[in-house]
Structure formats: structure tokens, C-alpha cells
Amino acid sequence: MKRIAVTALLVALVSTAQAATLDTVKQRGTLVCGVSAGFAGFSAPDSQGNYKGLDVDYCRALAAGVLGDPGKVRYVALTAQNRFTALQSGEIDVLYRNSTQTFLRGVTLGLRQGPVNFYDGQGFVVRHDAGVKDLKGLNGATVCVAQGTTHEVTLGDYGRANNIDWKPLVFDRVDTMYQTFFGGRCDVMTQDASALAGAVATAAPNPADYLVLPTTISKEPLGPFTRNGDEVWSDIITWLHYGLVEAEELGVTQANVDEMAKSSAPTVQRLLGVSGDLGSRLGLDNKWMQQALKATGNYGEIFERNVGQASPLKLERGLNASWTKGGLMYAIPFK
Structure with missing residues (x-):
């Protein structure tokens, strides 16, 4: 009992x-x-x-x-x-x-x-006038990326595996990252492809000036x-x-x-x-x-x-x- x-x-x-x-x-x-x-x-x-x-x-x-x-x-x-x-x-x-x-x-x-x-998948957005068509064109680029995300880790992994020497600029707030990128301080910004599309549509001073590259580098x-x-x-x-x-x-x-x-x-x-x-x-x-x-x-x-x-x-x-x-x-x- x-x-x-x-x-x-x-x-x-x-x-x-x-x-x-x-x-x-x-x-x-x-x-x-x-x-x-x-x-x-x-x-x-x-x-x-x-x-x-x-x-x-x-x-x-x-x-x-x-x-x-x-x-x-x-x-x-x-x-x-x-x-x-x-x-x-x-x-x-x-x-x-x-x-x-x-x-x-x-x-x-x-x-x-x-x-x-x-x-989703991790993507990249650049300015149209940068002339970048693929990720190899980003060698040496400064990349805006959010801290504490899978994107930060994947960016490093992909760069080492593909001999791309990009320079991460890390932000603890997404809104600050957007302001910095659209202000011209970074050559490229990385995030989920869907989030990048949203950022361009709602936060860019002129959305037509930006291109979300077709390549993604991860499963998200x-x-x-x-x-x-x-x-x-x-x-x-x-x-x-x-x-x-x-x-x-x-x-x-x-x-x-x-x-x-x-x-x-x-x-x-x-x-x-x-x-x-x-x-x-x-x-x-x-x-x-x-x-x-x-x-x-x-x-x-x-x-x-x-x-x-x-x-x-x-x-x-x-x-x-x-x-x-x-x-x-x-x-x-x-x-």
C-alpha cells in the first residue's frame, strides 16, 4: 500500500x-x-x-x-x-x-x-551598386551580423571552409545593425533571408538600392x-x-x-x-x-x-x- x-x-x-x-x-x-x-x-x-x-x-x-x-x-x-x-x-x-x-x-x-x-536560410544583402553577384565577391567585406545568433557562428564556419576573409561587425541589437548597414558602415549584412527581405522593405531608405543575394549558407x-x-x-x-x-x-x-x-x-x-x-x-x-x-x-x-x-x-x-x-x-x- x-x-x-x-x-x-x-x-x-x-x-x-x-x-x-x-x-x-x-x-x-x-x-x-x-x-x-x-x-x-x-x-x-x-x-x-x-x-x-x-x-x-x-x-x-x-x-x-x-x-x-x-x-x-x-x-x-x-x-x-x-x-x-x-x-x-x-x-x-x-x-x-x-x-x-x-x-x-x-x-x-x-x-x-x-x-x-x-x-529559412541565412542570406546576405548588399547594395546594388556594389556589383556583387555571389558570395565570392564578398572577400574582404565588412559584414554586419547579430550577436548571439546562429548566423554569427555559420558566418565564421562558411568563411573558413570557402576561403572568404570577411570581417564581422557584431551588434547586440537588430535595429542598431539595420541602422549601421543602411547607413553605409558595412559592405554586407547577414541574417535569415526572410528577415533581410523585411529589413529592405521596411527599414531601407530606398529599397530599390539593395539586393538580397540568391545564395543561402545554412538551414534555419x-x-x-x-x-x-x-x-x-x-x-x-x-x-x-x-x-x-x-x-x-x-x-x-x-x-x-x-x-x-x-x-x-x-x-x-x-x-x-x-x-x-x-x-x-x-x-x-x-x-x-x-x-x-x-x-x-x-x-x-x-x-x-x-x-x-x-x-x-x-x-x-x-x-x-x-x-x-x-x-x-x-x-x-x-x-
Whole structure:
């Protein structure tokens, strides 16, 4: 009997630890979401101070699914240096800050990497009048790069492997890096290719003067981070993404979600909580994905609105297209 009691106590303690963030968010009534303050298309405040972007829409979808209101989010702007410590310390509930997932980040930070929500690669931007057509033309160039990022490491690795002697100029703030590059102090700037496109579109004095080179030198799988030991919360973050991707595949949109909830298709019924009793297994309302989709639409809608053809960045879907259209976005089934 003593062994059974001890086992029951351990199970109860583990369950309590796993549900900690979800309970905290519900009791607080607000989701605290870690984002960037300066990545156009991903997370940046507009002229009224309202955050917009792909990462921001994930925060809004999460708040809608968990709290029933996409507006119940407090955004915490983080730098590359303090983003992971903010999550580790509990300052934020989840990190959505276009952060690259890597082996070391996965096993040394005490954090869990969620599913990839944007496939990117490290690129370079130069002035058109520099006449640079490829990376070999950057030998001897001064390169603006952000501190505490994978870009800083990859830049050194690639330069040594390809005999390119570039001179890094390292910045702890992205906005300062942009000002320096567009002010002419660096010959080239390196970052995720999507971020470079956003910087040119929104921060350059004359976007037509700049060229994002076609070559990328790394894989940059971007996605959310949560704390280890909180499996329920991490599962919610995971299944939110899969739900947004599955919705696109099934044709469920922000505009038609109520009508699609009347569908007789089992896959649609389970996704939208009409059948299957799936949401309750996460401690949520069974129709949590309906609420999320009403707030932001499916993954394709989020992409197009923030970084795709309906945005200033006008990025192609590429690897971020649905697997049915040659991309890598593939959802684990809701069943």
C-alpha cells in the first residue's frame, strides 16, 4: 500500500508540474508571449504600437484557443541574447521569436523545441551598386551580423571552409545593425533571408538600392520554444501548429470555419472539435482550434498576410508550402 501511495504521489506531482503553465495562463487570464521588436513580417509594432507578424499571429491563435480571446496577449520584446533566459526564468509563457532550432539548443537549455513553423536560410544583402553577384565577391567585406545568433557562428564556419576573409561587425541589437548597414558602415549584412527581405522593405531608405543575394549558407528551421517538464503546455503549442497546417490542407479558413464545422467529413469534425473529444485531453475546450482559426485563419492565411504576396515582403511559399504542393508543411493527423 505504501508503494502504491508513493507512486500516486509522484504521478500527481508530475501531472501538476506538467500542467503548470496552462494553469498559470488560465488563472492570469493573459498569455505572455516572447517576440522580437524588430523583425518585419514576424513581430514588430506598427505605428500605433500594436504587434503584427507571423509570430504574433501564433500568439493570438494560442490565446484564442486557450483563453477564448486573441487579444488576451502581453507581448515581451526580447533580444537574441535574452530570449532563452526569459523563457527559462518564467518571464514569458512561450517563445515565438523566429528562433532557429539546433542540436545544442535542444539539449543544453532545458527547453523544448516545438514544430518548425518557418523554413529559412541565412542570406546576405548588399547594395546594388556594389556589383556583387555571389558570395565570392564578398572577400574582404565588412559584414554586419547579430550577436548571439546562429548566423554569427555559420558566418565564421562558411568563411573558413570557402576561403572568404570577411570581417564581422557584431551588434547586440537588430535595429542598431539595420541602422549601421543602411547607413553605409558595412559592405554586407547577414541574417535569415526572410528577415533581410523585411529589413529592405521596411527599414531601407530606398529599397530599390539593395539586393538580397540568391545564395543561402545554412538551414534555419524556425519555431517556438517551451520549458522542459511541462508536457501539456508543450503539446498545446505543438498541436496548435499542426492544426493550422491541417486546416489549410482541409480548406478550413477564417471566413468559412463556422460553415465547415457543419461538415460531415470526420477529419474536419475532429479538427474543429465537433467530434472526437480531443481538446479536453489537453485541458482545453474541444472547439479550441475553431477559436484559433477564427482569430487568425489557417497557416497559409497567416503566411500570405504577414510575409507572402499580400505583405510588403512578398516571399514565395517555397519550402513553407503544404506538402500537397511540394513544400514541407505536413501536419500529424488529428485522430
